[in-house]
Amino acid sequence: AQRVTQPEKLLSVFKGAPVELKCNYSYSGSPELFWYVQYSRQRLQLLLRHISRESIKGFTADLNKGETSFHLKKPFAQEEDSAMYYCALGRAGSYQLTFGKGTKLSVIP
Amino acid sequence: GAGVSQSPSNKVTEKGKDVELRCDPISGHTALYWYRQSLGQGLEFLIYFQGNSAPDKSGLPSDRFSAERTGGSVSTLTIQRTQQEDSAVYLCASSFTMASAYEQYFGPGTRLTVT
Numbered sequence: 569a570q571r572v573t574q575p576e577k578l579l580s581v582f583k584g585a586p587v588e589l590k591c592n593y594s595y596s597g598s599p600e601l602f603w604y605v606q607y608s609r610q611r612l613q614l615l616l617r618h619i620s621r622e623s624i625k626g627f628t629a630d631l632n633k634g635e636t637s638f639h640l641k642k643p644f645a646q647e648e649d650s651a652m653y654y655c656a657l658g659r660a661g662s663y664q665l666t667f668g669k670g671t672k673l674s675v676i677p
Numbered sequence: 678g679a680g681v682s683q684s685p686s687n688k689v690t691e692k693g694k695d696v697e698l699r700c701d702p703i704s705g706h707t708a709l710y711w712y713r714q715s716l717g718q719g720l721e722f723l724i725y726f727q728g729n730s731a732p733d734k735s736g737l738p739s740d741r742f743s744a745e746r747t748g749g750s751v752s753t754l755t756i757q758r759t760q761q762e763d764s765a766v767y768l769c770a771s772s773f774t775m776a777s778a779y780e781q782y783f784g785p786g787t788r789l790t791v792t
Contacts, residue, residue, distance in 0.1 A: 577717070611680070612720075612768065612783040654720060663708060663727060663772075664736075665781065669719035 570595040572657050574668035581645050582676045589640040589671050591629075591655030600658035601631055601638040602665070607651045615640075615653070625649070645675045679703075681784035683769050689790045690759055698754040698787045702771030709752050710781060711744055714766040723767075726752065759791045 571594040581587050593599055603615040616624045618631040618638060629640045638655060655668040682701040690696050702709050711723040722736040726746040737743070741759075746752040756763055766788050770781035 574719075611785055612770075614780050617780075663710075663725055664722050664733070665720075666722070667712075667720035669717065 570599075570657050570659060570666050572655050572666050572668035574653075574655055574671045576671045577669070578672045578674065580674045580676060583647055584644050587640075587642045587645045587649065587673065587675075589653050589655075589673065591638045591640065591668060593636050593638065593655075593657050595636075595657060595659065597660055599631070599633075600660070601629070602656040602658065603627070603629055603638075603640050604654040604656055604667070605651050606654070612654070645673075647675050647677055649673060650675045681769055681771055681782055683767075683784040683787050685787060686785065687788045687790075689792060692761060692791055693758055695755065695757045696759055696789065698756075698767050698769075698789070700752045700754070700769030700771075700784060702750065702752070702769070703773075703782055704750075706771035706773050706782070707749070708772040708781075709746055710770040710772075711752070711754050712768040712770065713738075714768055714786065720768065723754070756789075759789075761791045764789055764791045 573592045575590050601618040604612050605615040606612045616622055627640055627642045629638050631638050652670050652672050654670045656665040658665050684699045707728045709726045713721045724744045725733040741757045744754045766786040768786045769784045772781045
């Protein structure tokens with residue numbers, strides 16, 4: 569069975585400091601990994617996906633199949649990055665996403 | 678260009694009562710998903726509809742939970758004989774095609790409180 573683990577429930581960093589939100593997955597097949605974000609009083613929305621190799625709002629995430637990780641990183645945190653972040657795993661042939669329990673990022677001014 | 682809408686936004690009900698939660702997906706989206714978001718538990722998949730295919734009900738936690746999707750559009754999630762552990766935010770999401778099923782557009786959620 570597939571599983572997504574986000575070890576940190578809460579992560580607090582100072583503005584301008586680097587951010588790394590950890591995500592590890594367990595899946596025997598070829599994974600599709602995503603990061604979703606939910607800002608205060610807003611809807612859950614897609615932030616980025618590994619297949620696109622994109623940088624969104626300064627965030628990047630690299631899929632490391634050897635370590636089965638998909639950590640989300642940003643070199644300099646901004647106050648507006650404060651939000652709930654969910655890592656999600658998609659499986660080939662299925663339209664389900666398995667979500668982690670989320671990490672609440674708090675950027676301290 | 679409205680997004681996914683859900684109603685009601687909040688629902689308080691007594692234990693043992695039935696509740697119905699509604700989801701209006703984005704027009705033209707063929708896939709519709711229901712999730713449950715509990716404090717500290719992340720998002721729990723409940724059920725998935727794709728076009729006219731039989732729904733994937735593998736995530737429904739008990740037979741008190743059911744969902745239907747009429748005319749390939751609006752969906753209703755019904756919880757019978759509600760229990761306190763059913764208290765959560767229920768999220769609906771939709772996506773356009775099978776190819777982009779992973780890019781799910783979420784609604785604002787319905788916060789259900791069972792007293």
